[in-house]
Amino acid sequence: MKNDNNFVEKIANNTPVNIAHKIRGVSDKTLAWLFISPTIFLLLAINIFPLFWTIYLSFTNYRANRPGRIVHWIGTRNYERILGSSDIWGYLQATAHFVVWTMLLQVLIGLTLAMLINSNFKTSNFWTTVILIPMMLSPAVVGVFWTYLFQPQTGIFSNIINLFVDVGPLNMIGSVKLAPWAIIIVDTWMWTPYIILLCLAGLRSVPQSLYEAAEVDRANAFQKFIYITLPKIMPFLMLALLFRGIENFKMFDMVVELTSGGPGSTTELASISLKRAAFELWKTGYSSAYAVILFVTIFGLGSIYVKALNKVKS
Amino acid sequence: MTKTEEKRSFFIRGPWENFASVLIGLGVFMLMQPFYITLFTYSFAVILFGTLMYIVVSHFPEQ
Incomplete structure (x- = not known):
């Protein structure tokens, strides 16, 4: 308490004399509030206000490109239009295709590589560093250079595939059938290291x-994996899955750089279609409702994520 | 067991949190499934209900 008073006294001594007596009369609690209030105000202004403003706009017919237009309260009509639209349903299915396949591939490859690295072969430390590089790159950069790798005539990807199977020039980005797989391949390449890291933490x-003890009981390698390794690393794996699921649900930058949602709308994920509705069609009220739907979904998944995280911690 | 104790044992966090998590998961599945558009239409209501329920029940006592 004495120290706190000294602190208040110190501040008062460095304050102009005419207001110093006011500082001396300030309680510790008020002083603490005075210090943290700018941060709280900034947080409210940057995070909370836009959220509530978006929720308000989602119930209106507001269009940001027509500032003079009278804004009408239209109730839940924006939500009804979104949740009855087969186009939006299609974009969410494209998102689901992307999320499910990336999670599956990343877990399979990540767990396998983590077990390989965990076996501590001679150059395992070097390969761990090499494998982690893609995760450190910016998604936009990854999108740009994979666009070059996917070029049908000059790209390395097409040439490598043709070494094994003679399919001719592979147009990964321009083909309706292959484009969804192109973004899955790139995301898997980029984010498998994250799964490896988490699995390694679990394995160690x-x-x-x-x-x-299992060896004494004459358990084979498969039995050891099923009854010891898998249950022990499951919380880490669940955590990785949830985190990647939420991140991929929000995926935007890498896919925009790679395919821009094309060809047609084959790779138009939820976040890309939201951006189009907001800043190309300028349906601000409608896109606000769309954003609220995505926000609530991610918030819900985030709650489960926090629960899983606490389980891992305990 | 008294009525108050019965009430207390009913409002414990664990099972309610699990139920809310299942609702959220179900809602997300309904949102992204490729089978019925009706499920898609009601998905947001299920997710919203699950999420609000999660927020409420996470304040229940653990025991």
């Missing part, structure tokens, strides 16, 4: 004595 936390 398994006590060696469990494997020794």
Whole structure:
């Protein structure tokens, strides 16, 4: 308490004499509030106000490109239009296709590579560093250079595939059938290292004595994996899955650089269609409702994520 | 067991949180499934209900 008073006194001493007596009369609690109020005000202005403003706009017919137009309260009509639209349904299915396949591939490849690295072969440290590089790159940069790699005539990807199967020039980005797989391949390439890291953390936390006991019981490698490794790393795997699921649900930058949602609307994920509705069609009220739907979905998934995180912590 | 104790044991966090999580998961599935547009139409209501429920029940006591 004495220290706190000294602190108040110190501030008062460095304040002009005519207002110093006011500072001396300030309680610790008020002083604390005085210090944190700018941060709270900034947080309210940057995070909370836009959120509530978006929720308000979602119930109106507001268009940002027509500022003079009278804004009408239209109730839940924007929500009804979105949730009855087969186009939006299609974009969410494209998102689901992307999310499910990336999660599946990343877990399969990530877990396999993590087990390989965990076996501590001679150059495992070097390969761990090499494998982690894609995760450190910016998604926009990754999108741009994979566009070059996917070029049908000159790109490395098409040439490598043709070494094994003679299919001619592969137009990964321009083909309706292949474009969804192109974005899945790139995301898997970029984010598998994250799964590897989490799986490695899980694998290194398994006590060696469990494997020794299993060996005494003459368990084979498969049994050790199913009954020891998998249950022990499951919380880490769940965490990785949830995190990647939420991140991929919001995926925007990399896909915009790679395909811009094309060809047609084959790779138009939810976030890309939201951006189009907001800044190309200028349907601000409608896109606000769309944003609220995506926000609530991600918030809901985030709640489960936090629960899983607490489970891992405990 | 008294009525108050019965009430207390009913409002415990664990099972309610799990139920809310299942609702959220179900809602997300309904939002992105490729089978019925009717499920898609009602998905947001399910997710919203699950999320609000999660916020409420996470304040329930653990025991």
